[in-house]
Amino acid sequence: MKIKLIVLFAIVGCTCFAQAPGYMGRKFVIGYSNYFFPAGIGPTANTQEEGQAFSGVNLTHCLNLEYVIKNRTNFCVSIQTLKTGIAPGVLYSSSTYDYNYGNNYSYSYEYSPKPFVPMQLRTFNVGLGFKFFQSGSLSPIGKYKKLELLLLFSKLTYNNHSFLKQSSDPNNNGQSTPILGPGENNYQTFAITYTAGRSRVLFNRLVIDFGLRLGFLPAGIVSAYLQNKQANADRYSSSTTSSFDFDKVMRQETNQRLFRQQLINFHIGLGFLAF
């Protein structure tokens, strides 16, 4: 960690340009931003309805620290928290052909708590990035583009008694409620975000900031790809044994949820010029 910090400060130190004026000489901005996007196909943490479309808004709270390092460039550190829900529906399904008997069996696992409460996904994100203000402007005023690397530390909590297994296997026919997982899983991943925004300074102190952020979470794509591949593999499996790996499925669900969550967000923020 120490080495990482040293490297970080070395990068900032090298890029830091003494002539950058900031605003009236103030270069350090502390601010709060809220990133939001309608829930749509991803539920919020408090969604109570089941289905494919959800109402409500997913919110990310963000504490920003920005420092003007060049005339048109800010170095940004942010800490973000997000609380949202995952409603995976069917977690896993497979159909297995038994060559010995010529039968086709199907299995599926579903998360269906009663009453419905989605899995709770809390993420704590740390962002490191740069804001580049448009030509002619001087940081921190005007239109900007921000590139940020987000490190996402996620905690997924769920009721591990609320899983429902359905099987057509004659030996294990019907429904059962297996206990799956410890009820809480932790994951880490990263995302790259691009923001187009605009900031202004009011009363020589307050900084208002608004814009649109697009995020790309590589793990989300990988997860979707792997999930799809797994599904295809299971379809033609000759084994009667299920290849259901709960932890892996949860990770994939989390990544995909985070992918959708980070994909597009509006933001509005308020900060002040500290020094």
Place this chain on the structure above:
Amino acid sequence: MNYKKTIVATIALTSIFIKANAQFTTDYTPLKSSGFIPSEFLKSARALSEEEIKTIGYGKDHTAKTQFTIYQNYFLQNFLMNGDVLINDQLTKYVNRVADELLKNNTSLRSQLHIYVIKTPEVNAHAFDKGFIFINVGLLAQLENEAQLAYILSHEITHVVKKHSVTEYIESIKLENGTSDYDRGSEEERNLARYRFSKEQETEADAEGLNMLKESNYSIKTVNGAFDVLQYSYLPFELVDFKKSFFEDKNLILPDTLFLKKTSEVKSNDDYDDTKSTHPNIRKRRGTIEPDLKVSDEATRKKYLVSEDQFKSARETARFELCNLYLVNRDYMNAIYAAYILLEKYPENIYLKKIVAKGLFNVSVNKSYRQKKYSGNSEDDNMRAKKYTIPDYDKIEGASQRLYYMMENLSDKELNLLALKYVYKAHKKYPQDKTLASLTDSLFSELINVNSLYLNDFAKKSKVELKFKDTVKVKEEVEVADAEESKYSKIKKQQEKVEIETEENFIKYALIDELKDDEFVKTYTRIARGLTKKADYVEKSSSKSKKSSGKKDEPLLGIDKVIFVDPYYVRAKYEDGNSSTNYFESEQQETVLANIQKKCADRLKLSYVNITTKGLTPDDMEKYNDNALLNEWIGERFKHGNNSDEVEANAEAIRQLIDKMGTKYVAWSGVYNSKGRSFKNTYFFLVFNLESGNVLKYETRTTKSKDNLDLITSYVYNSLMHVAKKPKE
């Protein structure tokens, strides 16, 4: 008793005349305003506009009249405050006396008029409906007598009485709208219609002006002379043969090839095409008034009603002033020629010698740097190096053509040496003069660093001495030592012989006397060794090389105190391809920008001196003059672009201002914000070193955004930070 009175009057008049001429004998100080600032200068354009708009009424042309009122008031306010207008000076006082005589019988009209002389070299005068009449110095310098001035005044007064400006403006709007009596037609046709309308007004002013003149006791037949003045306004105020002896002495003999044997005659075309002119051609103007020129009482009328002496003194003053105005306007050839004419009359006048010195210097530095690429860091057209070129002598008429021809045909080195010799001679005569000393240093530097001429390149003996040596001694020496002499020595002697016998390389023998002068040799040595610390050229050269290092790292200047001149602010609107200025908002924003500058300067602990024309009181004439001087300097400096090698015309007055203000740095900034489909915002900021003329900082920022307070504040702070912050050791 009468006899005694006549003697006293004669003595008094003679002494006045002698005194009048005495003021030009040794020196001349460029005109400055004095006394109190008149109340018409101090009224706010906004207040005036709002007041006048109420009186327009709601008849037809209400909108056009309102627009015109606002435009005229703001234009006039800027014009009155930019410093070109002279207040309570000798010329303005004299012109007003003539107006008093002209309107002796119409005091109510006289009281509505505000007549001023403006520091502009063009031969022209103009009037505004609000009663302002401006007579250019260039016109006064050309007039032959007072009656001509009276006619020109009566012409301008007619424009005021007939409200020609507003009529023309309304007609122009009507032309655009298609409601004019003229056909709307294409843009070209509309422009022609505008010219026709303007010409009608000028014809009316000529005729009515003549009627006004007839009501006075001024001579009418001189009116034709006034048209002569206008017809030949492109010529210098006198046609004096230019003699090469002006630059020559016993060692510097300019070859005859540098002088035109015959100069081109002055053409007398008064029937030129005036289709695209606001005024009818001179032939038509003469023709229009000719029938009315005959008056029965011409014999009792006079050319001078105020005073012939006062006229001549005023005209001479205008001519002296004109020399400086030519320099300010970068018309160096006319400046040198005008000074040459006056030097024939006042050979000991240091002011005129300095005009010639500055003119020669500026032409010389421009010629020497012909091949040199300026390395300024600005990509903006406003500050790109603008090289001065001598106007083509073919296009010059009259006696001054010889000067143009000579200057054009002198090589870089020859002109450099000619200028050095002239300036050094003046410097020796006036050793206390800092401008001449500085120019000498700079010309030495140019000689060594740019033209690669060293003292060894100049002969220490005259051609006559060398010829004698050549014919008598050298022959003997050669004969005796022929066998022992090297081939190199023989080559040199051969070259020397050729030079002696021809006029070529005349500069080689130009410095014989100077080379015997210790000060000359010492100055050369000082410059050659680079020991000079503040020689302008050296300072300028070094600053240029700094600039060429690139614009990425803007330099920190570490300046403690800066003079700020009134900022420029325009908010305009683009509609249908036309731009219209919102004058009220622009004026308000000027104050906002000035306040931002003050706030940012305070925060940066930058000492802030504001030379403003806002909120002046009648007692603030000093501030008015300071602002005028700075405006003139900045205007002149802009003409030089990024080329800071030229010397500014008013270097002496600027030096005094530097001493008074305690700083040699001046900053000027502004914002242009336009709203069309989107906003476009352009901000600029300049810092000059008044002493050297260097542009220390030139910053422009363009964004497609509104000119919000925070945006402008951030710009201003950034600019001032670079000014105030000291560079790291």
